[in-house]
Amino acid sequence: MVSGPDFPDVSALPGTLAYAVPGWGEYLADEVMPLASVGKLLLLASVAQGFVSGELDPGEPLGLLEQDFSAGSGLLVTLSPRRWTLLDLARLTAAVSDNTATNALLRRVGVERVAADAGALGLERSRVLDRIREPRLAGHPPAFAVGTAREVAALAAVAAGDRGWGAVLLGWMAGCLDRSMVAAGIAHDPEDSVVRDVPLSGLWVANKTGTDVGTRCDVGVVRGARQVCYAVLTRCAAGREFDMVLAMRDVGAVVGRLAGAGGSASAEADG
Template identity: 30%
Template sequence: MLRRAIAASALAFCVFAACALPATAYVPPPLAALSHDVRTIARQLHAAIGLDVLDLDTGYTAGFNASKSMPTASTIKVPVMVEVFDQLEAGRFDLNRRVELTSSDKDYGSGDLCDAPAGETFSVEQLLAKMIDISDNTATNMLIRLVGRRSINAKMGELGLERTHLTQDVRTDDWAIRRALRTSAGDLVHLLALMAHGELVDEWSSKEMIGLLEADQINTLLPAPLPEDIPIAHKTGSLADTLNDAGIVYAADAPYVIAVMTTALPSKDLGRAFIHTISRLAYTDEMQSARWRTQATPVTNDASPDVPYWDAGTPTPSPTPFPRR
């Protein structure tokens, strides 16, 4: 049923996009096709869903249950990373600061630091890389202990993330994590949009966090249906019946932020198919909007507000660049 809805939506979009656009034609807002199709597709999944997409050029959004509180799974590691960089910027420690591994930090659900002996030390730089690249839970718990859960929650509140909270360390106990680690698709998109604009902590920190997210090795969700040459800075999350992914997609002339959250899934295969469908629709919609904007007259284009975005490819001078691995 879900696949039939996906195919019908794709066919309708292709027929519509085949029409030539006169230079003076009305330019529909970005994400119009996604806004039209998403409710029908979402209701076919029979699961709890939250999604949000933000066009970084115009500020237009499309969503479904964007403010719904959902289990974060490992997407909570983005707020943890933000607080680490905030304290780095404040001078409380530097990237070379060593953090000692304790037995209570260890979690065997994701990553490999759990196999290291208690008492071994790791730099903040190493822990950040482990936490994002391979979603290491033990590295995450070490960083949470370093910066403090209260500080993470306070920072998210300061940034306007009303539905994001972390009340325990990251563990593989699905039911405990569901209660203790919560966010919404809208909160994640807001956080990543600040990062994309270079406004999260500061410009240098934003760029370095984007670089870490681009190195995420788990690329089976949002990136899977996209062209291989499209950069995406993202973070996934997974529990027994939960799949999440949130990221910044640097599509040519059409950058956007997207978060798709699913839980109470009948199967993970259906969850993956749903996230692939939304990712593909958002990308196709954004590319079509970019073509429309290019062909439209300035008068027509004025109907959409211009919201400049920070280009991750623009070099940002820094006296202390984040070392590349």
């Protein structure tokens, strides 16, 4: 375990909080945790790779099947069209964490392909296990996705490289509408969804969050005077989620200071 002096003490929380801020600090970064919708980044990474390689056509229409529809986050269950392009579905998955869009994309790409792509990136313990299910019953896989803070922070760092399919993934993350967790501790414009090397003001954030009973997760990229990537994963008893969110925001405040002019820079620490 390595913990930078500026990071808050999270050992006494009513649950487990793991974080990885590459080059700056970490805590329980290799503990496998439920990812909730942060696991959708693994799927989106596969889709982005398919778009760039030409194996997938962003304009390919995909009809929604009854099995795709899921309660929880998203808009598609309330909209009338039943046919969307793969690019539309990817954007909905990233922006509003649409569960139905996720299930349709996962059906098109396949859990096995997502696992293979994650493995090729060196993500050994971060996996999508199943489609989104509301509710998830005893006979189903135990979670939609699991992973470690270190590995999902590394995935954010690939996106932060802003090259090839990583640039596509970063653009989708920039459109995420949920800035209530880590990002809430970072001074930024939540409506600035244009990928920027230098923010117009304050800091710039691209992220993906995950929410489930007893789970709050956030992974992202912050740009200011320098670039910092982060992943914060939590699990707790039902009803204690907001306590974990407050701690996530405390971690976010540190990330914001590191990305801004106040942090001490080093070439090795840049995300």
